[in-house]
Amino acid sequence: MVTGMGVISPLGQSSAAFFENLLAGVSGVRRLPDEFRKRLSVTVAAPAAFDAVRHFSESRLRILDRVSQFAIVAAGQALSDSRLELAAEDREGIGVHLGTGMGGAQTTDEGYATFYGRGSDRVRPYTVLMSMNNAPASWIALEHGLGGPNITYSTACSSSAVAVGEAYRAIRSGEAEVMFAGGSEAPLTQGTLKAWDALRTLAIEDPEDPARSCKPFAKDRTGLVLGEGAAVLLLESLDHAQKRGAPIRGEIGGYGLCTDCNHITRPSVAGQARAMRLALADAAATPADINYINAHGTGTLQNDAVETQAIKEVFGDRARRIPVSATKSMHGHLLGAAGAMELVATLLAVRRSAIPPTINLRLPDPDCDLDYVRDRSRERVDIGLALSNSFAFGGTNAVLVARAMEPAREIV
Amino acid sequence: MTTLQRLQDLLVKRFDLERKDLDPAASLEQLGLDSMGTIDLMFQVEDEFGVTFPRDANALKTVQDVVNCIDCLLADPAAVDSDRGPVP
Numbered sequence: 322m323v324t325g326m327g328v329i330s331p332l333g334q335s336s337a338a339f340f341e342n343l344l345a346g347v348s349g350v351r352r353l354p355d356e357f358r359k360r361l362s363v364t365v366a367a368p369a370a371f372d373a374v375r376h377f378s379e380s381r382l383r384i385l386d387r388v389s390q391f392a393i394v395a396a397g398q399a400l401s402d403s404r405l406e407l408a409a410e411d412r413e414g415i416g417v418h419l420g421t422g423m424g425g426a427q428t429t430d431e432g433y434a435t436f437y438g439r440g441s442d443r444v445r446p447y448t449v450l451m452s453m454n455n456a457p458a459s460w461i462a463l464e465h466g467l468g469g470p471n472i473t474y475s476t477a478c479s480s481s482a483v484a485v486g487e488a489y490r491a492i493r494s495g496e497a498e499v500m501f502a503g504g505s506e507a508p509l510t511q512g513t514l515k516a517w518d519a520l521r522t523l524a525i526e527d528p529e530d531p532a533r534s535c536k537p538f539a540k541d542r543t544g545l546v547l548g549e550g551a552a553v554l555l556l557e558s559l560d561h562a563q564k565r566g567a568p569i570r571g572e573i574g575g576y577g578l579c580t581d582c583n584h585i586t587r588p589s590v591a592g593q594a595r596a597m598r599l600a601l602a603d604a605a606a607t608p609a610d611i612n613y614i615n616a617h618g619t620g621t622l623q624n625d626a627v628e629t630q631a632i633k634e635v636f637g638d639r640a641r642r643i644p645v646s647a648t649k650s651m652h653g654h655l656l657g658a659a660g661a662m663e664l665v666a667t668l669l670a671v672r673r674s675a676i677p678p679t680i681n682l683r684l685p686d687p688d689c690d691l692d693y694v695r696d697r698s699r700e701r702v703d704i705g706l707a708l709s710n711s712f713a714f715g716g717t718n719a720v721l722v723a724r725a726m727e728p729a730r731e732i733v
Numbered sequence: 734m735t736t737l738q739r740l741q742d743l744l745v746k747r748f749d750l751e752r753k754d755l756d757p758a759a760s761l762e763q764l765g766l767d768s769m770g771t772i773d774l775m776f777q778v779e780d781e782f783g784v785t786f787p788r789d790a791n792a793l794k795t796v797q798d799v800v801n802c803i804d805c806l807l808a809d810p811a812a813v814d815s816d817r818g819p820v821p
Binding site: 379 | 746747748749769772773775776780
């Protein structure tokens with residue numbers, strides 16, 4: 322059961338604000354400030370309007386990279402959303418599974434800029450502690466005294482889908498009753514953006530409107546737009562949630578995980594299809610049960626065509642009748658936080674019977690011929706079961722199944 | 734301004750501490766500065782005073798210990814780096 326959700330995103334600082342903006346088709350993509358992009362080719366990104374000083378004292382900010390700040394605040398939101406009283410729980414049994422691709426990228430960047438760039442030896446004493454990939458998960462445990470397994474998954478763009486999937490498995494197997502799971506990413510530093518520039522995979526700014534630069538499934542798509550943020554969910558066993566009368570926000574119904582093992586970046590139809598089938602089997606569902614897919618939909622030439630093909634392979638004749646949306650068109654690609662963020666979008670879509678659109682899809686691509694929910698959200702849709710796809714560089718494919726609680730089992 | 738006053742200013746400004754707690758005899762540990770916090774303090778002091786702590790600098794237990802150490806370093810030309818300014 323998902324009983325709490327927390328979100329820091331380019332589209333707002335709560336799960337509610339995030340979803341409202343998704344439904345409204347709001348873009349969080351912006352042109353980067355002139356000074357910041359002076360030596361970059363990339364000109365757009367999706368930053369989160371996050372006021373760190375509101376949440377942390379100056380001395381704490383000296384030890385918390387932005388990626389940990391996001392994670393701590395999102396986990397705090399998830400906890401309060403769940404109304405779980407931690408003091409009454411066996412906290413040694415509660416774990417944290419978090420995903421991140423780049424970890425404390427800003428700290429790493431600053432350390433190198435100081436040492437190599439400015440030729441100074443004034444590298445900050447907490448550089449290691451701030452940049453290590455497991456810092457965000459560790460801070461959540463420290464903040465709330467959570468003594469269960471604390472694991473950081475780093476499988477690039479599927480990191481947090483894997484983190485949530487593994488936490489779901491831990492609960493299903495009875496290893497844990499309560500878990501925090503999600504992802505955090507703060508990659509909008511000059512060094513990180515330059516590295517992505519070099520890969521020639523970032524979107525070219527739309528000449529009319531920078532906010533329209535990410536165009537998943539469109540003929541004129543030019544690449545992905547990097548974003549930042551965190552999404553953390555509180556997962557509980559049904560038994561635990563019912564005993565305490567928890568608010569049920571939705572349910573993870575299944576999880577599929579596999580690896581392409583054919584190329585370090587090139588996506589594979591077979592691999593993506595296999596992950597979707599594994600998720601369906603895990604949920605004891607058939608293709609006929611799925612009524613919405615939150616696509617990986619990055620806006621790159623390769624992914625969107627391959628993902629379209631993979632969906633057709635799994636869903637056959639039904640593929641064209643299933644609404645598929647790429648919310649990355651609005652919040653950008655949050656890398657290690659993307660899977661959890663999009664799972665939140667999927668869970669809320671199921672719960673609210675409302676499907677967020679794919680924006681900026683003006684020119685259809687003959688190779689991308691599904692129902693992408695163009696431009697406008699679709700309301701009053703009985704979804705029941707939905708998929709959230711995450712496919713990564715390195716080849717790790719993770720698919721999560723989101724399900725609404727059956728009314729009879731729902732408490733709040 | 735004395736070294737103690739400058740150090741107290743730094744502790745108030747950068748470590749979220751209250752001046753009334755910063756008696757020279759106050760223990761760093763009781764002020765919330767454990768071994769890691771002390772490393773942070775040394776880094777901040779290096780910027781503020783333009784000095785460099787030697788690699789074997791330790792045994793800083795109280796506010797007065799830090800003051801003594803700073804005064805000692807300031808008196809040693811080899812430990813003073815006049816080019817150093819605060820890290821932006």
